[in-house]
Amino acid sequence: xxxxxxxxxxxLGDRKDFYSVLIDNCNNxxxxxxxxHNDTKINNSMLDFKTRKAICVIDLDTIMPGFSVTDFGxxxxxxxxTAAEDEKDLSKVWLDMDMFKTxxxxxxxxxxxxxxxxxxxxxxxxxxxMTIECGMRFLTDYLQGDTYFKIHHEGHNLERCHTQMKLxxxxxxxxxxxxxxxxxxxxNQQ
Numbered sequence: 001x002x003x004x005x006x007x008x009x010x011x012l013g014d015r016k017d018f019y020s021v022l023i024d025n026c027n028n029x030x031x032x033x034x035x036x037h038n039d040t041k042i043n044n045s046m047l048d049f050k051t052r053k054a055i056c057v058i059d060l061d062t063i064m065p066g067f068s069v070t071d072f073g074x075x076x077x078x079x080x081x082t083a084a085e086d087e088k089d090l091s092k093v094w095l096d097m098d099m100f101k102t103x104x105x106x107x108x109x110x111x112x113x114x115x116x117x118x119x120x121x122x123x124x125x126x127x128x129x130m131t132i133e134c135g136m137r138f139l140t141d142y143l144q145g146d147t148y149f150k151i152h153h154e155g156h157n158l159e160r161c162h163t164q165m166k167l168x169x170x171x172x173x174x175x176x177x178x179x180x181x182x183x184x185x186x187x188n189q190q
Contacts, residue, residue, distance in 0.1 A: 007162070007165070008158075008161050008162070008165055011165045011168075012135070012136060012139075012165075015132065018125075018129075018132075019132075021122075021125050021129070022067055022122070022125060022126070025122060026067070030116070030118035030119070030122075031069065031118065031119055032119070033066065033067070034066065034067065034068050067126065068111070068115055068119055068126075069119060069122045069123050069125060069126025069129075070129060071126075072104075072107050072123050072127065073123070073125075073126030073127040073129055073130035073131070074134075075103055075107070076095075076103055076131075077130045077164070079099060079103060080095055080096050080099035080100045080103055081094075081095065081163075082094050082096050083163065085164075086156060086159050086160045086163060087159075087163050090162060090163065093163050093166040093170070094167070094170040095167060095171050097174055097177060097181075100174075100178060100181065101181050104182055104185070105185075107123075108120065108182075108185045113187075117187055120182050121179070121183065121186065123178075123182045124171070124175065124178040127171060128168055128171050128172070131171065132164070132165075134164050135160075135161045135163075135164030135165050135168065136161075138158070138160040138161040138164065139157070139158070139161040142155070142157035
């Protein structure tokens with residue numbers, strides 16, 4: 001178990017220079033604060049029973065100032081992963097690039113051209129940030145005695161943490177492809 005605890009510690013430490021990227025971009029004006037949901041999983045949308053089309057967003061208690069890219073990012077973390085959030089077999093965990101592309105196109109279409117090009121180019125960073133953040137939250141809860149997230153067995157939050165770290169690693173492996181997908185949607189191709 002000690003080795004399993006060291007893995008996230010080193011993984012997260014190796015990425016410490018990344019953690020300020022969104023705040024840095026906000027501070028320099030390339031990432032504006034917007035109204036954000038902050039829990040943009042598919043299960044926070046109500047769908048019409050017959051058409052299966054989204055009719056409204058629910059779980060509105062998390063709405064506050066935030067970033068468009070983190071709303072996108074949480075949707076990617078949850079919806080474009082090939083595995084459940086607590087998959088034990090990490091060989092089953094990766095980022096489905098077709099789903100990433102579909103999410104990006106749908107998200108940007110839904111934003112109706114209101115996002116800055118600089119914001120669009122930060123969508124991959126939003127996905128990576130929200131996945132790392134969630135992994136950190138699972139690890140923290142595990143280390144604090146599993147008091148926040150509901151668990152179903154001993155080590156459940158540690159498994160969730162490992163799944164998120166594996167998803168981050170796969171995002172990093174597909175980084176250039178993710179950036180190319182979102183770049184196509186910029187008004188001024190960079």
